[in-house]
Amino acid sequence: MPLTVIVGAQWGDEGKGRIVDLLAAKADIVARYYGGDNAGHTVTVKEETFKLHLLPSGVVHPHSIGLLGNGMVINPATLLDEMDRIRKAGVEVNPDRIKISHAAHIITPGHIALDGAREAARGEALIGTTKRGIGPAYNSKVTRSGLRMENMMDAAGFKEAVRSHIDSVNHQLDKLFGAEILDGEAISALYEGYAEKLRPYIIEVGKFADEALKSGSIILAEGAQGTLLDLDHGTYPFVTSSTPTAPGALVGLGLGIGSANRVVGVVKAFQTRVGEGPFPTELDGDLAVRLRGTGANEWDEFGTTTGRPRRVGWLDIVLLRYAVRINGISDLALTKLDILSGLETIKICTGYRFAEKTTPTLPLGPSNLEGAEAIYEELPGWQDDITSVRTWEDLPEAARNYVSRIEELLSVAVKIISVGPERSQVIQR
Ligand code: IMP
Numbered sequence: 001m002p003l004t005v006i007v008g009a010q011w012g013d014e015g016k017g018r019i020v021d022l023l024a025a026k027a028d029i030v031a032r033y034y035g036g037d038n039a040g041h042t043v044t045v046k047e048e049t050f051k052l053h054l055l056p057s058g059v060v061h062p063h064s065i066g067l068l069g070n071g072m073v074i075n076p077a078t079l080l081d082e083m084d085r086i087r088k089a090g091v092e093v094n095p096d097r098i099k100i101s102h103a104a105h106i107i108t109p110g111h112i113a114l115d116g117a118r119e120a121a122r123g124e125a126l127i128g129t130t131k132r133g134i135g136p137a138y139n140s141k142v143t144r145s146g147l148r149m150e151n152m153m154d155a156a157g158f159k160e161a162v163r164s165h166i167d168s169v170n171h172q173l174d175k176l177f178g179a180e181i182l183d184g185e186a187i188s189a190l191y192e193g194y195a196e197k198l199r200p201y202i203i204e205v206g207k208f209a210d211e212a213l214k215s216g217s218i219i220l221a222e223g224a225q226g227t228l229l230d231l232d233h234g235t236y237p238f239v240t241s242s243t244p245t246a247p248g249a250l251v252g253l254g255l256g257i258g259s260a261n262r263v264v265g266v267v268k269a270f271q272t273r274v275g276e277g278p279f280p281t282e283l284d285g286d287l288a289v290r291l292r293g294t295g296a297n298e299w300d301e302f303g304t305t306t307g308r309p310r311r312v313g314w315l316d317i318v319l320l321r322y323a324v325r326i327n328g329i330s331d332l333a334l335t336k337l338d339i340l341s342g343l344e345t346i347k348i349c350t351g352y353r354f355a356e357k358t359t360p361t362l363p364l365g366p367s368n369l370e371g372a373e374a375i376y377e378e379l380p381g382w383q384d385d386i387t388s389v390r391t392w393e394d395l396p397e398a399a400r401n402y403v404s405r406i407e408e409l410l411s412v413a414v415k416i417i418s419v420g421p422e423r424s425q426v427i428q429r
Contacts, residue, residue, distance in 0.1 A: 002218040002261060005249040006333075008226030009265040009323040011235075011273040012244075013303070013310065015335030016266045017041035017057045018418055020222050022426060023264070024058030027220035029212055031067035031205075032056045033252030034242040036107060036137065037078045038130040039224035040304025044423065045089040051304055052086075054079045056222050059098065060091055067205050067219075070103035071242060071252025073111075073137040074149065076194035100198065101205035101254070102150035108162065109187055110169030111136040117177035127238055128275030130305050138241035140165075149202050152195035162188040206254020213259060221249035221260075227323040228273075228366055236367040238277025246327040265329035265412070267320060269337045269402075272310040274303045278369035281313035281349045288312050291339060299336070299421045314347040314376065317409045322362050324410055333416035334403060338425075343381035346402060349374040350409060379405060387420040392429050 004023060008014045021043065024030050032039075037053035044050075045060045052059075054074060059066030068074060079100075087093040111133030118135070119126050129135060140146035147165060151158045166184035173179040209219060225244040228234045233245055243252065246263045250256065270291055273279050283291065291312040293300030301310040323329065340346055351360045352372040382396035389395050395403075395417075403414050417427040 002216075003213060003221060003249070003255065003259045004219070004262040004264060005221045005223065005246045005260050006264045006266060007223040007246045007327050007329070008244065009267045009320055009327070009329065009332070010226050010271055011228045012039075012224075012226035013272055013274065013301075014226060014266040014268045015418060016223065017043060018335060018426075019264065019266050019333045019416060020057050020220065021423060022416065023220055024061050024064060026218060027058060027064060028217040029065045029067060029209070029219040030056040030058030030061075031069055031209065031219060031221045031249075031253055032072055032224060033069040033221050033249045034071035034244055035224035035240060036073040036132060036134050037075050038132045038134045038240060038305060041222075042298065042304060045086065045091060048089050049298065050085060050089070052082055053305065055082050055086070055098070058220055058222065060086060062092065065096070066098045067209060067253065068098075068100045068104055069205050069253040070101040071248060072101070072104045073107050073134055073141070073242075074100070074104050075107040075132065076191065076198055080194060080197055095200045098201055099203045099205060099208060100149055100201045102148065102202050103254075104149045105137050105141050106147040106149060106151070107133045107137045108147070108165060108169075108191070109182055110166050111140065113173055113179065113182060114169060117173060117179045121177060126276060128277075132305070135241040149198070152199050152202065155192065155195060158195050159188045159192045162191045204254070209253050209255055213255075221253060223249070227326060228319060230326075233326050234366065235277045235369065238275060246329070262331070263327050263329050264331055264333055264416075265323060265327060266333045266335060267315075267406075268335050269315065269340055271313040271316050271319075272301050274306070274308055274310050278372070279311055279313055280318075280352060280369055280372045280374045281316045282311055283313045290343075297421075314349055314374070315406070316349045316374070317406070318349060318352055318360065318362060319366060320410055321360070322366060324412055329412055331413050331415045332406075332410070333418070334406065334414050335418045337399060337403070337417055338385075338387050338419045340381065340402070341386055341399075342383060345378045346381050347376040347378050348405065348409070350377050351375040377405075387425060389419055390424075390427060392417075392427055395427070
C-alpha cells in the first residue's frame with residue numbers, strides 16, 4: 001500500500017521539510033504522526049516563507065489533505081495561528097483539507113509551565129527541551145489524565161476538564177517547584193474558544209487514512225524530530241517524549257502493520273544536534289563555525305523553534321547504521337551537500353573506539369556514548385560550487401565519491417540529494 005514515511009535519521013533538523021515538499025507533490029494526503037510544536041519545518045508559499053510547527057508541511061500544496069495523527073500533542077493556539085497564517089497566504093483551510101485526530105492530546109499553558117519548572121529543577125542536568133510543554137503533555141497522556149481533542153466535542157465538559165487540569169498543575173507548580181500558579185478560569189475560557197474553532201476539524205484519522213489507502217490514495221507521513229530523539233530508541237534521557245521513528249507512523253496515525261511501503265531516511269551531509277547529550281563527532285572552533293554558518297542565512301544551523309545555535313560535527317555512520325536498522329530505511333535523501341563545498345578534506349566516522357576496543361556498530365544502543373572515540377576516514381573535498389548542479393553526473397567526482405561512500409557504508413541507496421535551499425536545488429537519481 002502506498003504509505004511513504006519520511007523520517008529524520010539523525011537528531012532532527014535534517015531538512016525533512018525539503019524532502020516532504022518534493023515528495024508531497026505526488027501525495028494525496030500528508031500527515032504528522034507524533035510530536036507537537038517542538039518541530040519546525042520551513043515551507044514556502046508563493047514568495048512567502050513560513051515556519052510550520054504543527055501542520056504537516058506538505059499541506060501548502062493545494063491538492064493535498066493534511067492529517068494530524070493521534071500520536072501528536074497539539075497546542076491549539078499554535079495550530080490556529082498557523083491555520084490563519086497559511087490562509088492569509090492563500091492556502092485553503094477548511095475541514096475538508098485539514099483533519100485532526102480525536103485521540104491527539106492537547107497542550108495547555110499548564111504543560112508549558114511544568115516544562116519550564118522541571119527543566120529549571122534539573123539544574124546542570126537539564127535536557128534542553130524546547131519548553132513547549134511536550135514532555136508534560138505526554139506525561140499526562142501516559143498517566144491517563146490528559147485532555148484529548150475529542151473532549152472538545154462537549155463544550156461544557158471540556159471547559160470544566162481544562163479548569164480541573166489547571167488546578168492539578170497549579171498544585172504541582174506551587175508544592176513541588178515553588179513556581180507561580182496559573183489562572184485556571186482565564187485558561188479554560190480561552191480553551192473554550194479554541195474548541196469552538198477546532199471542533200469541525202476533529203475526526204477519527206485512522207479510519208480516514210485506512211479508507212484512503214484502500215481507495216488508492218498516496219499518503220506521506222512526515223516524521224518530526226529524528227531517530228536519535230526517539231523516547232525508546234534515542235540517546236535517552238536526552239530525547240523527546242514521543243516516537244519519531246518510522247514505526248511510530250503506524251501507531252501515531254492509527255494504521256495497521258503492513259501499511260508502509262517506503263521509508264525515506266533524511267540525512268544531513270554532516271551531523272547536528274540541539275540541546276544537551278552525547279555527540280561523538282562534535283566539532284568546535286573554526287570548522288564548527290564554518291558548518292554552522294553565522295545565522296545570517298535562513299538555512300544556517302540555528303534552531304527553527306528556539307533559535308539556539310546547533311552543535312555540529314562530522315557525519316556519524318555508526319549512528320546512521322543504527323538509524324537504518326531501527327527505522328527499516330529503504331532509501332536515503334542527503335541534504336545540504338553544498339555546505340561541504342570548499343573543504344580541503346571531509347571526515348566520516350566509520351566506527352567507535354571504546355577504551356581499546358573498536359566497533360562499527362553500537363554495543364548497547366545510543367544512550368550511553370560516554371567514552372566513544374570516533375574513528376574517521378578522510379576523503380578529499382571539492383572546491384566547486386555545486387548549488388546549480390541538477391544531475392548526478394555533473395557533481396564533482398569528489399562529491400560523488402563522498403555520496404557513494406555513504407551508500408557503501410550503509411548499504412542503502414541515496415536517491416535524493418539537495419544542493420541548496422531552493423525547491424529546485426535537488427538531484428534525483
Ligand atoms: P522536547 O521535545 O521539547 O521535550 O525536547 C527534548 C529534546 O529534543 C531537546 O534536546 C530538544 O532540543 C530536542 N528536540 C525536540 N524537537 C526537536 C526538533 O524538531 N528538532 C531538533 N531537536 C528537537
